[in-house]
Amino acid sequence: MIRLETERMILRPLGTGDFDAFYSYRSVPENMTYMIFGPDTPESAKGFLAMCENWWKEDPPKIYEFAAVLRDGGNMIGNCGLYMDDEKRVTAMLGWCIHRDYWNRGYATEFVKALLKFGFEDLNLHRIHAECNADNIASARVMEKAGMRREGHFIKNRFDRVGDKKMWYDEFFYGILQEEYLARKDK
Numbered sequence: 001m002i003r004l005e006t007e008r009m010i011l012r013p014l015g016t017g018d019f020d021a022f023y024s025y026r027s028v029p030e031n032m033t034y035m036i037f038g039p040d041t042p043e044s045a046k047g048f049l050a051m052c053e054n055w056w057k058e059d060p061p062k063i064y065e066f067a068a069v070l071r072d073g074g075n076m077i078g079n080c081g082l083y084m085d086d087e088k089r090v091t092a093m094l095g096w097c098i099h100r101d102y103w104n105r106g107y108a109t110e111f112v113k114a115l116l117k118f119g120f121e122d123l124n125l126h127r128i129h130a131e132c133n134a135d136n137i138a139s140a141r142v143m144e145k146a147g148m149r150r151e152g153h154f155i156k157n158r159f160d161r162v163g164d165k166k167m168w169y170d171e172f173f174y175g176i177l178q179e180e181y182l183a184r185k186d187k
C-alpha cells in the first residue's frame with residue numbers, strides 16, 4: 001500500500017471506509033464552490049470512493065487519490081490526488097480538497113509538496129500541473145507556496161459550475177518540471 005508521510009499528516013489510499021469523513025466536507029456547499037463536481041450526495045460520495053478503490057487496484061494506478069489523515073488524533077481532513085495525463089506516464093495533474101474547519105493552517109501546501117516529491121522522485125514524472133478557477137485564491141496560493149509556476153491565465157476558459165450557478169470563468173494554469181523540482185533547495 002502506498003503511503004506518503006508529511007510532518008503532520010499521513011497520505012494513504014482513499015476508499016469506501018472514509019465515507020463519514022469525506023461526506024462531512026464534500027456535502028458542504030462552501031467547501032465545494034470551486035470544485036467542478038458536487039456538492040456530493042451520499043450516493044455520489046459513495047460512488048466516488050468506490051471508484052477510488054478500483055483505481056488503487058490498477059497496476060500501476062493511473063489515478064492516485066489519497067486520504068489526508070492527521071498524525072495527531074487520526075482525523076481525516078481532506079483528500080488529494082495525482083492523476084496521470086495518459087498511459088505514457090510522463091506528466092500528471094494534481095487536485096485537492098480540505099474540510100473547511102482546517103483551512104489556512106498550511107495543510108494543503110504540505111500535502112501538495114508530498115505529492116510533488118512522490119511524482120518526481122518515485123514516479124519519475126517530467127512535469128506536474130494543476131488548474132484552478134482564478135477566483136480560488138487559496139488554491140492558487142497553495143500552488144505558489146509549493147513552488148509551482150503560474151503559466152497561464154485563460155480568460156473565460158471553462159463553462160461550469162461555480163457555487164450554485166454555471167458560468168464562464170477564468171482559470172489559472174500552474175506547472176513545474178522535474179528538473180526544476182530536483183534543483184530546488186527548499187523542497
Ligand SMILES: CC(C)(COP(=O)(O)OP(=O)(O)OC[C@H]1O[C@@H](n2cnc3c(N)ncnc32)[C@H](O)[C@@H]1OP(=O)(O)O)[C@@H](O)C(=O)NCCC(=O)NCCS
Pocket residue numbers: 031032033034035096097098099102103104105106107108109110131132133136137138139141142
Ligand atoms: C484550496 C484549499 C485546499 C487550501 O487548503 P489550505 O490547507 O487552507 O491551504 P494552505 O493553508 O496551505 O494555504 C492557503 C493560503 O491561501 C491564503 N488564502 C486563503 N483564502 C484567501 C483569501 N480569500 N484571500 C487571500 N489569501 C487567501 C491563505 O492565507 C494561505 O496563504 P498564506 O500561507 O500565504 O497565508 C482549501 O481552501 C479547500 O479545500 N478549498 C475547497 C476545495 C477547492 O477549492 N479545491 C481546489 C479546486 S482547484
